[in-house]
Amino acid sequence: MATAPHMELRNVGKRFGGVQAVADLSLSIDRGTIHALVGENGAGKSTVGKMIAGVHRPDAGELLLDGRVVRYHAPRDALADGVTIIAQELALVPQRSVLENVFLRSGRASHLTARDKRQRYAELQEEAGFEVPADVRVASLRVADQQKVEILKALARDAQLIVMDEPTAVLNSAETERLFHAVRALRDRGTSIVFVSHFLEDVLSLVDTVTILRDGKHIRTGPAAQESPETLVTGMLGRTFDTSFPEKVPVAQDAPVVAAVRGLCAAGFVKDISFDVRAGEIVGLAGLVGSGRSEVARAIFGADKRDAGDVEVAGEAVDIASPRDGVRAGIALLPEDRKGQGLLMQRSILDNITLPHLDRVSAGGVVSPVREQKAVDDLISRIGIRASSPAAKVNTLSGGNQQKVLFAKWLFGRPSLLITDEPTRGVDVGAKRAIYELIHSLAAEGVGVLVISSELEEVLGLAHRVLVLREGRLVAEFDQSQMSEESVMRAIFAADAGDGEGLAS
Numbered sequence: 001m002a003t004a005p006h007m008e009l010r011n012v013g014k015r016f017g018g019v020q021a022v023a024d025l026s027l028s029i030d031r032g033t034i035h036a037l038v039g040e041n042g043a044g045k046s047t048v049g050k051m052i053a054g055v056h057r058p059d060a061g062e063l064l065l066d067g068r069v070v071r072y073h074a075p076r077d078a079l080a081d082g083v084t085i086i087a088q089e090l091a092l093v094p095q096r097s098v099l100e101n102v103f104l105r106s107g108r109a110s111h112l113t114a115r116d117k118r119q120r121y122a123e124l125q126e127e128a129g130f131e132v133p134a135d136v137r138v139a140s141l142r143v144a145d146q147q148k149v150e151i152l153k154a155l156a157r158d159a160q161l162i163v164m165d166e167p168t169a170v171l172n173s174a175e176t177e178r179l180f181h182a183v184r185a186l187r188d189r190g191t192s193i194v195f196v197s198h199f200l201e202d203v204l205s206l207v208d209t210v211t212i213l214r215d216g217k218h219i220r221t222g223p224a225a226q227e228s229p230e231t232l233v234t235g236m237l238g239r240t241f242d243t244s245f246p247e248k249v250p251v252a253q254d255a256p257v258v259a260a261v262r263g264l265c266a267a268g269f270v271k272d273i274s275f276d277v278r279a280g281e282i283v284g285l286a287g288l289v290g291s292g293r294s295e296v297a298r299a300i301f302g303a304d305k306r307d308a309g310d311v312e313v314a315g316e317a318v319d320i321a322s323p324r325d326g327v328r329a330g331i332a333l334l335p336e337d338r339k340g341q342g343l344l345m346q347r348s349i350l351d352n353i354t355l356p357h358l359d360r361v362s363a364g365g366v367v368s369p370v371r372e373q374k375a376v377d378d379l380i381s382r383i384g385i386r387a388s389s390p391a392a393k394v395n396t397l398s399g400g401n402q403q404k405v406l407f408a409k410w411l412f413g414r415p416s417l418l419i420t421d422e423p424t425r426g427v428d429v430g431a432k433r434a435i436y437e438l439i440h441s442l443a444a445e446g447v448g449v450l451v452i453s454s455e456l457e458e459v460l461g462l463a464h465r466v467l468v469l470r471e472g473r474l475v476a477e478f479d480q481s482q483m484s485e486e487s488v489m490r491a492i493f494a495a496d497a498g499d500g501e502g503l504a505s
Contacts, residue, residue, distance in 0.1 A: 004067035006031035006161055006192045007052055007083070012061035014047050014216075019396075021047045022216045024061070029161070034183060034193040036203045036224065039213035039236050040428040041398030045196045046088065048213070049163040052194060053085035054078030065161075076105075082160035086150045086167055088426065094139035098132050102152045124152050127185065129178035143337060144171055144289040151179065155186075162186070163194040168202060169426050173456065175289070180206050198428050200229045212236055233429055245461035246440045248480075251281045257315065258448035259300075259331070259417040264309035266299035267292075269472040273309070277417060277448035282439065284463030285452045286488055292472040293452045294336055297419045300450075301333040302326040313416050327356060332410035334403075336421040336452070342406045343394050350376045350390040352405055357412045379408040384434055400431025407438060418442060421452045436462060456485060468492055 005028035014022040022044040029035050029052075037045040050056045051063065054072030063070050065081055072078045075085065092101050102124070103117055112120065118134065125131050132141070132148050141149070147167065154162050164183070168176045183193055183206065197203050203210060204224050212219040212235040219235050255278040264273040270292045277283050285293050298304040300311055302320040311318055311329075318329040326333065335341040343352055353376050354361060361372040376390050385404045387397055394402055403423070410418065420439065424432045439462060443449050453459050459466055466483045468476040468491040476491035478484075 003031070004064070005029055006066065007194075008064040008067075009048070009051070010062050010064065012048075012051060012058045012063070014044075014051060014056060015059050020216055022051070022058075025213075025216070025218050026061075027211060027218060027221065029192055029194060030209070031192050032187055032190045033209055034187050034195055034207040035209045035211065036195045036197065036207040037211050037213060038197065038200065038203060038232055040430055041400040042215075043213040043236070043428075044216040045213055046165050047216075049085060049165050049194055049196050050087070052078070052161070053083055053163045055085065055087070079157060079159070082158075083163075084154050084157050084159040084161075085163040086154050086165060088165045088169070090143075090146050090150055092138045092146060092149060092153075095137060097135050098138060098141070098149050098152075099134040101138055101149055102156050104153070120156070121152075124155050127155060128152060128182045130175060142289065144175065147171065148175075151182070155182075159191070161192040161194070163196070165196045166198065166426055167195075168197065168199060171289070171454070173454075176202065198426065198432075200232050200429065203232070204229065214238060236428070237430060246437050248282075248462075248464060249280070249440070249444055251278055251464055255279045255281065258313065258446075259450075260312040260315075261296075261300060262310045262312070264296065264299060264311075265307040266304055266309075267295045268307065270295045270299065271472050273469075273474050275467055275474065275477075277450055279446045279448055280443050281465065282443050282449045282451060282463050284459035284466040285450060285469060286456060286459050286466055287469035287492055289454060291469040291492075293469055294421055295472070296469070297333055297421050297450065297452060298335075300326070300417075301331055301419060303333065303335075327413075330416035331419065332415040332417070333419045334406050334410060334421060334423060336425065338402055338406050338425075342409075343402060345395040346393060348391045348393055349380070349385065349387055349397075349405055349408075352394055353379060353408045353412060356409065360413060375412065376408075379411060383408050383411070383438060398428075398431075400427035400434070403427050403431065403435065404438075407435070411442070414445070415447060417448045417450065419450045419452070422454065423451065424453075424455075424458065456488060460485060460488065 007029040009025055009027045012022060012025045037048060039045050047056060051058050054075045054077050099121055102121060121134055128151055130148055132145050138146060138149060171179060187193060195207055204227060207224045210224045210227055211221040214236060257276045258279045259277045262274050265271055273296055287293050299306050302322045302325045311320055313329045320326050320329055339345055354372050358367055361368055361375060383404045385401050394405055424435050439449055451462050460483055464480055466478045466488055467474055468488060478487060
């Protein structure tokens with residue numbers, strides 16, 4: 001007699017207002033397997049995962065767990081059945097310690113002594129393959145470490161089916177591989193994993209089964225071994241698609257320096273950073289999470305205080321003590337956390353784009369709705385933001401369109417230097433390509449671009465030149481003829497920097 005699937009969705013549908021997020025979807029998740037859901041932003045992946053875990057209730061159809069119909073009204077109902085989710089939006093208590101968060105509302109831990117919890121926490125870290133200090137406040141952690149806390153929390157609940165929604169989005173390659181080791185170990189002991197990801201290479205290297213979704217509909221399900229990135233993209237988009245990076249346009253030899261950083265020290269960690277960015281040049285900033293990449297960006301822009309050093313824009317020294325100063329100097333920063341630092345999620349597209357630039361659409365201190373609307377319409381058209389109207393709230397958009405709104409916000413007035421920190425985090429392959437082309441088009445117009453990314457392939461594919469940070473210091477530089485994945489990785493991990501030009505280490 002055939003064994004029932006661990007989780008089965010039969011003719012499931014889910015609507016949000018006038019949007020049909022999932023339509024008549026049927027899907028089976030076998031026990032003890034890693035099952036990926038892939039698709040463009042807005043394809044329904046996260047919605048399916050959240051219905052499985054009780055975050056959303058289906059409007060139609062039914063869910064079966066081990067052959068039994070279940071109706072979850074809240075995540076706690078699913079957790080009682082051994083089903084939980086690690087969501088994109090971290091569900092942590094910022095002012096509580098890591099240890100408290102990991103065992104918060106964990107039934108298994110309710111009877112453990114403080115000593116037993118610490119012993120169990122050590123076991124969870126060993127199982128996951130990474131470490132996070134137990135007693136620090138979650139609010140003090142970087143996004144990558146907060147993601148690790150979410151993973152440890154899910155493991156502490158001893159769930160039998162775990163939905164992982166973009167769990168590697170904030171992890172570097174080494175951390176991702178350690179997570180994959182933990183996920184495989186969970187599978188091998190019988191845990192079922194639903195893995196939602198935009199990283200197709202990761203999907204194919206990890207999972208057993210892949211389901212492709214498009215516009216909320218099921219396209220196909222099959223063994224991962226029979227798929228390739230190209231076949232997945234074709235299924236996701238309904239057409240073939242060029243997944244390569246746009247061709248790099250050489251930087252003119254006489255291109256002026258648009259931004260110069262000299263002796264930058266910040267956050268008590270970044271030490272003596274100096275580099276130039278020329279007009280039309282894309283410079284990649286590579287390094288492990290925690291190497292100081294974001295701290296450098298924030299200090300240049302004025303979001304964090306500089307302890308020492310100077311910044312010049314177009315050959316003139318500028319005094320930047322706040323983001324407002326940075327904007328006035330011609331610098332724009334797209335932060336790594338678009339929801340927490342970059343966008344007002346409950347406000348409209350129009351508001352998000354124009355709020356930092358109201359003086360540009362005002363006369364005599366009064367905003368001109370006509371000028372404001374025209375400027376926003378032009379940016380929406382240029383950048384390719386897909387939305388019902390400029391009045392649509394940003395939280396109703398897909399991740400890729402949210403990121404495009406962030407670009408539009410800072411391109412309202414063309415900057416001299418554009419700093420993009422994780423520019424394609426949480427966006428699908430189609431949106432990635434659109435963002436890459438946008439970055440290249442800005443460089444072609446003479447904007448200097450500083451790209452920070454945890455995806456080394458992205459850094460190498462976009463940049464004319466790569467700088468490597470390690471422990472707050474600039475340790476290597478590679479031009480177009482020198483840069484390769486091997487040489488940059490060796491510099492990142494403190495091995496011989498190879499053919500690159502070694503700097504202070």
